[in-house]
Amino acid sequence: MPLIPLRPLLEAAEAHNYAQGAFNVNAVCQAKAVIEVHELFRSPAILQGADLANAFMGGRTDFQNGTLEDKKKGAKNIAAAVKKYGEHSPVPVVLHLDHGRDFDSCVAAIEGGYTSVMIDGSSLPYEENVELTREVVKYAHPRGVSVEGELGVLAGVEDHVFAADSTYTNPLTAIDFLKRTGVDALAISYGTMHGASKGKGVKLRREIPTAIRECMSHEGIRAFLVSHGSSTVPRYIVEEINALGGNIQNAYGISKEELKAAIPCGIRKINVDTDIRLAVTRDLRELFRDRPELREDPQVGGVWKLLDEKRDAFDPRAFLPPIMDAVMYGTGEGESLKAVTDAIEKGVKEAVGSLIVEFGSVGRAPLVALDSLEDMARRYKEGV
Numbered sequence: 001m002p003l004i005p006l007r008p009l010l011e012a013a014e015a016h017n018y019a020q021g022a023f024n025v026n027a028v029c030q031a032k033a034v035i036e037v038h039e040l041f042r043s044p045a046i047l048q049g050a051d052l053a054n055a056f057m058g059g060r061t062d063f064q065n066g067t068l069e070d071k072k073k074g075a076k077n078i079a080a081a082v083k084k085y086g087e088h089s090p091v092p093v094v095l096h097l098d099h100g101r102d103f104d105s106c107v108a109a110i111e112g113g114y115t116s117v118m119i120d121g122s123s124l125p126y127e128e129n130v131e132l133t134r135e136v137v138k139y140a141h142p143r144g145v146s147v148e149g150e151l152g153v154l155a156g157v158e159d160h161v162f163a164a165d166s167t168y169t170n171p172l173t174a175i176d177f178l179k180r181t182g183v184d185a186l187a188i189s190y191g192t193m194h195g196a197s198k199g200k201g202v203k204l205r206r207e208i209p210t211a212i213r214e215c216m217s218h219e220g221i222r223a224f225l226v227s228h229g230s231s232t233v234p235r236y237i238v239e240e241i242n243a244l245g246g247n248i249q250n251a252y253g254i255s256k257e258e259l260k261a262a263i264p265c266g267i268r269k270i271n272v273d274t275d276i277r278l279a280v281t282r283d284l285r286e287l288f289r290d291r292p293e294l295r296e297d298p299q300v301g302g303v304w305k306l307l308d309e310k311r312d313a314f315d316p317r318a319f320l321p322p323i324m325d326a327v328m329y330g331t332g333e334g335e336s337l338k339a340v341t342d343a344i345e346k347g348v349k350e351a352v353g354s355l356i357v358e359f360g361s362v363g364r365a366p367l368v369a370l371d372s373l374e375d376m377a378r379r380y381k382e383g384v
């Protein structure tokens with residue numbers, strides 16, 4: 001089946017009280033692995049490309065400086081990969097833009113084939129956030145594309161998103177925002193944090209989603225709450241990276257117990273990126289330890305060089321520039337390249353598979369209404 005919008009997945013999650021993990025991808029083999037592991041668990045799937053992941057997939061290894069043109073090219077590459085593996089998948093697959101920076105980035109993603117977009121106006125003054133988000137909804141909904149907005153500020157670093165301090169989402173403002181923008185999903189700030197250093201023993205303010213959800217039901221608003229910055233940062237993986245020559249310090253995630261307790265409070269989409277980055281970094285380090293001859297390999301030796309130079313890095317994008325054709329298009333032949341992409345896929349599957357189980361989306365694929373973009377456009381028009 002073609003890729004479907006986000007909304008039907010979140011409707012199923014709400015109706016059956018579970019959450020969907022939403023997993024970031026930066027390379028063709030990662031998209032393949034995320035889809036395959038969802039198939040293994042018969043779970044619906046949400047794949048995310050962050051705004052700057054689009055730039056990276058557009059060939060900008062210095063993705064922080066990516067232009068709109070780079071993002072357009074990259075959005076097409078990610079969408080091509082997700083369609084290749086997702087359109088013939090037995091599970092429903094959504095491709096969602098994570099942290100769309102402005103109206104044009106959202107349009108670029110939609111034109112590239114994304115079925116859902118986030119517009120992040122959370123750093124803007126409130127009225128400007130409402131205005132920008134409403135503008136994106138006005139463009140996306142007639143095309144059947146779902147929209148996620150954000151209200152409240154999460155601390156931490158995630159690609160271009162940086163904030164030193166957090167501001168929790170005010171439930172009263174959230175209701176006003178939902179009413180005025182018509183978004184399908186809302187990212188809230190309730191104690192999660194972007195990046196790998198969330199601090200020890202984070203407690204989530206579950207009363208925030210609880211209050212918003214309660215008021216939504218009184219007001220007849222049908223939207224869904226999203227938890228960003230929700231990586232669990234598995235301790236064992238960090239320790240393994242460090243034992244393999246890495247140097248990752250002060251890495252603490254949100255505990256699985258905290259996240260799972262937020263699900264019955266109305267959290268229906270949980271964004272995870274760091275866990276995948278960590279598992280992939282460990283598997284790459286392990287590969288070059290077990291097969292030292294690959295360090296000198298003309299095709300993939302450059303990946304090892306970067307791993308060896310950047311011991312405190314755990315974003316695979318820091319190591320993959322030597323194999324950009326494989327990253328962007330899934331092309332390139334040879335046993336050594338396959339060994340590297342296999343290692344990446346293995347890391348993705350471990351991180352994603354364990355969270356599919358924790359968040360409760362195992363076996364839920366048949367529960368999702370398979371609304372196409374056209375079906376969804378009609379539903380928006382008719383208000384159903």
Ligand SMILES: [Zn+2]
Nearest residue numbers: 158228229271
């Ligand atoms: Zn985020």
